[in-house]
Amino acid sequence: MKYNINTILTGSFFLLVFAGLAVAHYQNQDQDTDSKQDAETESITQPLELPTIMRMLMIDMHTINEGIFTQNFDLIEQGAANINDHPPLSDESRSLVQNTLGERMSQFGAYDKVVHGTADSLRGAAQNQDMNRVMKHYNMIQQGCVSCHAAFQEEIRYERLRRQARNRD
Structure with a gap:
């Protein structure tokens, strides 16, 4: 046999631990649903x-x-809902983006609207279990993200790092 007994025992041990954690997780999932929802709602609204x-x-x-x-389709719907309902930007991040982009902020906002609106359409396509529409909207979201990153990511990252370095001094 290619594997020695220690390897088999170690693998079995970790498999049992993982299985036990999974069972415990799913047993506790139904408990404290209300407090979990309150915590999730709070984290969504916190910038x-x-x-x-x-x-x-x-x-x-x-x-x-x-x-x-x-x-x-449940996973697709969940991901789309999370994109559409992500937490707001902190005041500091909003200021960073606005000051860095200046008049180009409207273009940033346009990309944001495309991604959010399309995420809502993607959620609807997932609810209808329409894979062709899911793919269409997924590709639109992906293109919106990549276009925004190509236009602004490097500039915003540079300014954020410059501010962090300035604040350390």
Whole structure:
């Protein structure tokens, strides 16, 4: 046999631990639903920094992508809803973006509207289990994100890092 007994025992141990954690998670999922919803609502309404929101949106895109590949319309709907309902920008991040982009802020806003409006359409397509519409809207969201990043990401990142360095001094 290619594997020794220690490898098999270690693998089995971690498999059992993982299975136990999964069972515990699903058993506790029904408990404290109201407090979880309150916490989720609070976190959605609490403003966050731009990099944090962007990471959350990236995770939501991964969720949609997984839903597409597994044809899990609930995952697609969840990811689209999260994109559409992400937390607002913090005042500091909003100021950073506005001051950095100046008059080009309207273009940034246009990209944002496309992504949010299309995420809402994607959610509807997922609810109707229409994969062709899901793909159409997913590609539009992805194009909106990439276009906005190509236009502004480097400039905003540079200014954010410049401000952080200035504040350290």
